[in-house]
Amino acid sequence: MFVRTENFKEFLRFYPIVSFLVGLHFFLWLFMDFLQFGFAVELKQWGTGMNVLILNGEYWRLITPIFLHGNFTHALFNSFSLVLFGPALEQMLGKGKFILMYLFAGIAGNIGTFVVDPDAYYWHLGASGAIFGIFGVYLFMVMNRKHLIDTANSQIILAIFAIGFFMTFARSNINVLAHLFGLIGGFAIAPIILKNAQAFSLWQVRARHSKADSDEISFDPNRWKKRKLPRGNIGKYIVWGIIIFLALFALINRM
Template identity: 65%
Template sequence: MFVRTESFQEFLKFYPIVSGLVAIHFLLWLFIDIIQLPIAMQILREGIGNNYLVGQGEYWRLVTPIFLHGGFAHALFNSFSLVLFGPALEQMLGKTKFILMYIAAGIAGNVGTYLMAPNAFYQHLGASGAIFGIFGVYLFIVLNRKSLIGSANTQIVMVIFVLGLFMTFSRPGINVWAHLFGLIGGFAVAPPLLRNVRPFSVWQNRAKFANRESKDIAFNPNRWSKGPSPLKKYGKYVFWGIIIFLIALAFVR
């Protein structure tokens, strides 16, 4: 459930919402921090969470901070968490309900920041509130829908939950209210979203896409090819190797 066995191409096909969110994180980081495009800088200025400006009626700032990050390491850590924990939930909920849950949890985290942050001019950005919403859904599953998750994955969820809370309160510069209210938001929206869902299985994805591709069996110009290309064969190892390298680089810096 939380161990990725898909190839890079399969990951993009099976989990388009998670893939799209990660792409948004890094494209915005690239355009804002590296290229510094004028329009990207305008997006940052108009999109960053700001409690004072929310109080002045700029309510879109309860949504836009979900997609912005304060540097490469921030975007990388949240994206890595999303890649690990988002795919199973995207399959279980479906694309529409997953993005609704993600945005609702992110908004809950930003509303909590607006209501509880002591500084009226407090500024914030990042997807961590929405990601804690994912943990909130998993926590609801562990407590109320045990048929959707095995014992091993239950242990993983509880360990991540405890570690997440510990890191929230122990590290400086963390938006504690975004984490807590994002977690509560995910837990709150879980009951209606989890109706009629089935447990995660990567084989469901593979079977679904195999059925779609079987329509082209009548004429397949590649049927006599010598086998998968090296990119397809080793793509997942290259992908995860790059991710691990980037994480190490972020912590070294």
């Protein structure tokens, strides 16, 4: 459920919303932070959340910070979390409900920051609130929809959530309120969006897409010339390789 074994082409096809969000994170970082085009830098300033500006009527700043990040590392970690935990939920909910949940949780995190934080000039950006909303939905499953998630994956969610919750308070420059209210937002909307949801099954996902292919194309004259992609645990090794790399990067960065 949380170990990605799909190849790149399958991932893009099976999880279009997660793929789009990750691509958007790096696209915006590339133009706003790396290339620093004039209009892009101004656009980032226009989209960053700031309490005093929201108070003055710039309410779009409750939404736009969800898609912006402070630097490459910030975008990388949030995108990595989204790639690990977003795909299963996207397939369980469907595209529309996943988008609704993601935006609802992200906005809830930004509203919480606006209402509770006393600093009028506090600025914030990042997808962390929306990603914690994903954890909120999974926590609701663990507590109230046990048929949607097995014991092993429940333990993974609880462990990752505990680590994330600890890091929220242990590290500096973290928007704690966005994390907390994003989590609450995901948990609150879970009963609505999980209605009629089914447990995640990669086999069923592949079968469903294969059926869609057979309905669209009844005969492919070149199908025998296509090479099959290698099977196995390549995806699992890639995931663990990235985890090890990020862990080492974090340790070196703190030294």
